[in-house]
Amino acid sequence: MSTLPKILVFDSGAGGLSIAREITAVLPHCDLVYAADNAMFPYGEMEDDQLISRVLEVMGHLIEKFTPDVAVIACNTASTLALEALRARFGTTFVGVVPAIKPAAKTSSTSVIGLLATPATVEREYTNNLVKDFADHCLVVRVGSSKLVEYAENEIAGNPASNEELEAELQKLLTTTNQTPMDTVVLACTHFPLLKERFNRLNGWRNVQWVDSGSAIARRVKFHLEEAGKLKPAQLRPQPSLMLYFTDTDTHPSIAKCYQQHLIADNIFGTISAHTGAVKN
Incomplete structure (x- = not known):
């Protein structure tokens, strides 16, 4: 089992990849879970109450499944609407995105x-x-x-x-x-x-x-991991893993491959996997 810090990056689709790339540049020795709620893409067209409810539901599922050290809500819409509710419900450290x-x-x-x-x-x-x-x-x-x-x-x-x-x-x-x-x-x-x-x-x-906010978000994630004592000396670090997760169970493997290609340009990940899993409404 990996002893590396685990970072969850969450969006409704591919947008959060821009944040994830910045995070891996600053924190290459962390396990990364990229979760796309693509079953409900795009978030920008949802009613506010519906979006908040959906984000709370999906995030509860993701936290239970992956137990991240830091969860990044890599979506401006979801951050401005749901971040307060997420922090009130879960004990996980959340980082949101706001317009720069x-x-x-x-x-x-x-x-x-x-x-x-x-x-x-x-x-x-x-x-x-x-x-x-x-x-x-x-x-x-x-x-x-x-x-x-x-x-x-x-x-x-x-x-x-x-x-x-x-x-x-x-x-x-x-x-x-x-x-x-x-x-x-x-x-x-x-x-x-x-x-x-x-x-x-x-x-x-x-x-x-x-x-954009990408580099600032990466620095904020690093701050939280350092504050929690999660970052270990280089000699103790195994190679990190990348896991992609999609809520649309019909997501084609080619989409996961495209996400992978955007994130593994530096070949930092030892293991890479992709999964789908429906989140019940």
């Missing part, structure tokens, strides 16, 4: 910032408060895009969107009469960093700073 508005406002030279998120995140009071608290001196142009979530899922599955489709979504950030150029865009959905390399190759977007 604070660092974007600090680093923008023009004080014109794009906020690219799901339609639900764009409109949430939580997002309004972040803008008010940390970017009140900036012009924040908000765009909610469900299409980019779909494009990111397809990108991971090997069916990329065209440059024209990506450009059409990004162009919505420029529908403002302000003449000062936008130099920073917050990727406020964990799916969107999966498209960042594509964005950087598009005409007109190569000099934009794309800001």
Whole structure:
């Protein structure tokens, strides 16, 4: 049995892979469980009460099955809605994801910032408060895009969107009469960093700073593991394992393979497995 710390990364689909990659870069000697509630994808289109109930149900199942040391809710929508309820119900250490508005406002030279998120995140009071608290001196142009979530899922599955489709979504950030150029865009959905390399190759977007929460989340996970005394000296570390878990029991093995390929670029994992398991409603 592995003596390594176990990190659970949870999302409704592939978006959390962007967070998981950052975590494995900072913490390569940890067992990783990546769980996708793909039976209910996408979370951004669910009613708030339904989403909270679903996340509590699935997370209870995952905690019982995997007993993680830290659970990362790698979804902005689920974090803003369900994190408080999760912490109240379970004794597990949870780390959530929030839009990286604070660092974007600090680093923008023009004080014109794009906020690219799901339609639900764009409109949430939580997002309004972040803008008010940390970017009140900036012009924040908000765009909610469900299409980019779909494009990111397809990108991971090997069916990329065209440059024209990506450009059409990004162009919505420029529908403002302000003449000062936008130099920073917050990727406020964990799916969107999966498209960042594509964005950087598009005409007109190569000099934009794309800001997301991935590295900050990885540092936070490391902090919790260090605080709990879970990180061991290098000589005591066996090779870590990767387990993928999908709630849709019809998930094709090829999807698991695509997830694996995104996470094992550095070949840090000794064993890799994929499983499906229905979570009863």
